[in-house]
Amino acid sequence: TCGICVEKCPFDAIEIINLPQELEDDPVHRYGENAFSLYGLPAPQEGQVTGILGPNGIGKTTAVRILAGELEPNLGRYDESPGWEEVLDAYRGTELQDYIADVRDGDVTVSRKPQYVDQIPNQFDGNTRELLERTDERGALDSLVERLSIGPVMDQSIDDLSGGELQRVAIAATLARDTDFYFLDEVTPYLDIGQRVTAARLIRELAEEEGKSVLVVEHDLAILDLLCDTLHVAYGEPGAYGVITTPKSVRNGINEYLSGYLENENMRIRPSQIEFEEHAPRTATHRDTLVEYPDMTKSYGDGEFELAVEGGEIMEGEVLGIVGPNGIGKSTFAQLLTGDLEPTTGETDLDLDISYKPQYVTIDQHMRVDVFLSSITDQFGSSHWNTEIAQPLQLERIMEQNLSDLSGGERQRVAIAACLSDTADLYLLDEPSAHLDVEQRVQATSAIRRHAEMQDATVLVIDHDTYVIDLLADRLMVFDGEPAVEGRAGTPQPMREGMNDFLENLEITFRRDKRTSRPRINKPDSQLDREQKREGEYYYSV
Numbered sequence: 001t002c003g004i005c006v007e008k009c010p011f012d013a014i015e016i017i018n019l020p021q022e023l024e025d026d027p028v029h030r031y032g033e034n035a036f037s038l039y040g041l042p043a044p045q046e047g048q049v050t051g052i053l054g055p056n057g058i059g060k061t062t063a064v065r066i067l068a069g070e071l072e073p074n075l076g077r078y079d080e081s082p083g084w085e086e087v088l089d090a091y092r093g094t095e096l097q098d099y100i101a102d103v104r105d106g107d108v109t110v111s112r113k114p115q116y117v118d119q120i121p122n123q124f125d126g127n128t129r130e131l132l133e134r135t136d137e138r139g140a141l142d143s144l145v146e147r148l149s150i151g152p153v154m155d156q157s158i159d160d161l162s163g164g165e166l167q168r169v170a171i172a173a174t175l176a177r178d179t180d181f182y183f184l185d186e187v188t189p190y191l192d193i194g195q196r197v198t199a200a201r202l203i204r205e206l207a208e209e210e211g212k213s214v215l216v217v218e219h220d221l222a223i224l225d226l227l228c229d230t231l232h233v234a235y236g237e238p239g240a241y242g243v244i245t246t247p248k249s250v251r252n253g254i255n256e257y258l259s260g261y262l263e264n265e266n267m268r269i270r271p272s273q274i275e276f277e278e279h280a281p282r283t284a285t286h287r288d289t290l291v292e293y294p295d296m297t298k299s300y301g302d303g304e305f306e307l308a309v310e311g312g313e314i315m316e317g318e319v320l321g322i323v324g325p326n327g328i329g330k331s332t333f334a335q336l337l338t339g340d341l342e343p344t345t346g347e348t349d350l351d352l353d354i355s356y357k358p359q360y361v362t363i364d365q366h367m368r369v370d371v372f373l374s375s376i377t378d379q380f381g382s383s384h385w386n387t388e389i390a391q392p393l394q395l396e397r398i399m400e401q402n403l404s405d406l407s408g409g410e411r412q413r414v415a416i417a418a419c420l421s422d423t424a425d426l427y428l429l430d431e432p433s434a435h436l437d438v439e440q441r442v443q444a445t446s447a448i449r450r451h452a453e454m455q456d457a458t459v460l461v462i463d464h465d466t467y468v469i470d471l472l473a474d475r476l477m478v479f480d481g482e483p484a485v486e487g488r489a490g491t492p493q494p495m496r497e498g499m500n501d502f503l504e505n506l507e508i509t510f511r512r513d514k515r516t517s518r519p520r521i522n523k524p525d526s527q528l529d530r531e532q533k534r535e536g537e538y539y540y541s542v
C-alpha cells in the first residue's frame with residue numbers, strides 16, 4: 001500500500017518511493033471515499049505569471065476550480081463540507097490567505113482557456129468576430145487580433161478553423177477579458193514556434209503591464225521557461241492523488257522536475273532523471289537511400305498558395321525532423337510523398353507506402369482501444385509490442401476504454417501507437433507532442449527513435465517543440481516563406497545547419513542550462529544572443 005489507503009490500493013498505484021510529508025496532513029480536497037485527493041494549491045500573485053509543471057490527471061484543474069471559487073474545498077471531509085471559514089483558517093498565515101478571503105467573498109473573477117481547444121466548436125455557433133467581440137473588456141482585442149494574426153479568419157465560422165487558429169482565438173478571448181485571475185491550460189498545442197513565443201510575450205505583458213495574476217500549465221519546457229516568474233511542481237499518482245509544491249524559481253523547478261528529485265521537499269518523484277544530453281548534433285552515418293525526390297512545385301487554386309520543393313533524398317532508417325511555421329506547406333509536402341496530391345510541376349512516382357499520423361487526431365469511433373489497435377497489427381499484445389509500443393506510450397490503463405471517451409493526450413498516444421504499429425515504408429508523424437506531458441513526450445520520443453533503430457524504419461516527424469526535435473531527429477528539413485502565400489521546402493540537412501537555418505529565420509538563439517544542459521531560449525539582444533547570432537550558432541554550442 002502507498003500509505004493513503006490501508007487496504008489494497010484501489011488505484012493500482014505503482015510503488016511510491018517515499019511518502020511525501022504533505023500526505024500526512026489533510027488534503028485540500030477529496031472527491032469522495034477512495035477518490036482523487038489534492039494536496040497543496042498554487043498561489044497566484046499579482047503581476048506575475050505562475051506556472052504548474054507536472055503530468056496530466058494530477059489535479060491541476062481541480063486546483064484552478066478551487067481558486068476560481070467554483071469548487072468549495074472540503075479539506076478531505078467529503079461527507080461534510082467544512083465551509084469557506086474553516087478553509088480560510090487552514091490557510092491563515094500562508095501566501096494564499098488574502099486570495100482565499102477574496103474567493104470566499106465572491107470577489108475573484110476568472111478568465112480561463114480550456115486545454116482542448118478542439119471542443120470549442122461544439123460549444124459556440126458563430127464566427128470568430130462574434131466570439132471575440134463579447135470578450136473585449138480591456139480594449140485590448142484589436143492588438144491581440146493583430147499580434148496573433150487572427151485577422152484573416154475574423155469572418156470565418158468557428159466550425160471551420162484549424163486547431164492552430166482555434167488555439168490563437170482561444171488565447172485572444174481569454175486575455176481580452178478584464179478579470180483578476182487568468183488561467184491558461186496549455187498554450188502551445190498546434191502553434192508554431194513563432195506563435196508560441198508571441199503567445200508567451202502577450203501573457204507576460206498582461207502580468208507585467210496590467211498587474212494581473214496569471215496561472216499557466218504548459219509542457220513545452222522552452223516556452224514554460226520563457227513564460228513564468230515562479231513555478232509549482234505537481235506530482236503524485238495520476239487519478240489517485242496529486243501534490244502541488246510551494247513555488248520554486250522557474251529554473252530550479254524545471255531542473256528538479258527533470259532530475260526526479262525535489263530538493264525542498266526532499267522527495268523523489270521518479271526513479272530516474274530525464275536527461276537532456278548536450279550531445280553534438282547527430283551526423284548522418286552512411287545509409288542507403290529510401291527515396292530520391294526531384295525539384296517540384298504545388299499550387300492550389302489560382303496560385304493562392306504555392307509550395308516550391310527543393311529535391312532531396314530520404315535515407316533508410318533515419319528520423320528526419322521537419323520544422324517551419326504553420327501554413328507553409330509541410331502537410332502538402334507529405335501528401336506529395338504519399339501520392340495523395342499531384343505536383344503542379346515536377347514528376348513524382350514514389351509509390352511509397354506511408355503510415356501517417358495527422359496533426360489533428362480524429363479517431364473517435366465507438367470502439368475499444370484494444371480492438372482498434374489489434375485491427376492494425378497482428379503483433380498486438382506480443383511481448384515485443386508491449387515493451388516497445390504499449391509501455392512507453394502508457395496504453396495499458398486505457399486499453400479497455402472507448403476511443404470516443406479518451407482525453408486529447410490519450411488519443412494522441414493511441415494515434416502514435418497506431419501509426420508505428422502499421423507496416424509501411426515511411427512513418428510520418430505530424431506533431432506527436434501535442435497534449436502530451438513532459439514525461440510522455442520523452443517516452444514517446446524514445447519509442448519513435450527505437451522504432452527507427454530496431455525496425456530500420458524511416459520516420460518523418462513534424463513538431464514545434466525544439467526539445468522533441470533535438471531528441472529525435474538525425475537530420476532536418478526546414479520550410480520557410482510566407483504562410484498561406486508561398487512556401488519553400490529546403491533539402492534535408494545535418495542537424496547543426498538545419499537548426500541554424502531554422503532559428504535564424506525566427507531570430508531565436510538557445511543557450512544551455514549550466515546544471516542540466518537543457519536548452520533555454522536567450523533573452524533577445526542579451527550578450528549571449530548577440531554573440532551567438534554573430535557566430536551563426538543558434539542552437540548547438542559543442
Ligand code: ADP
Nearest residue numbers: 031035036056057058059060061062063238239
Ligand atoms: P488535471 O487537470 O491535472 O489533468 P484534474 O484536476 O482534472 O487533473 O483531475 C484530477 C483527478 O480527479 C482525475 O483523476 C479526475 O478523474 C478526478 N476528478 C475530477 N473531477 C472529479 C469529480 N467531480 N469527482 C470525482 N473525481 C474527479
Ligand code: ADP
Nearest residue numbers: 300305325326327328329330331332333484485
Ligand atoms: P502546414 O502543414 O505547413 O501547416 P499546409 O501544407 O497544410 O501547411 O498548407 C499550406 C497552405 O496551403 C495553407 O495556406 C493552406 O490553407 C493551403 N491549402 C492546403 N490545402 C489546400 C487545398 N486543398 N486547397 C487550397 N488551399 C490549401
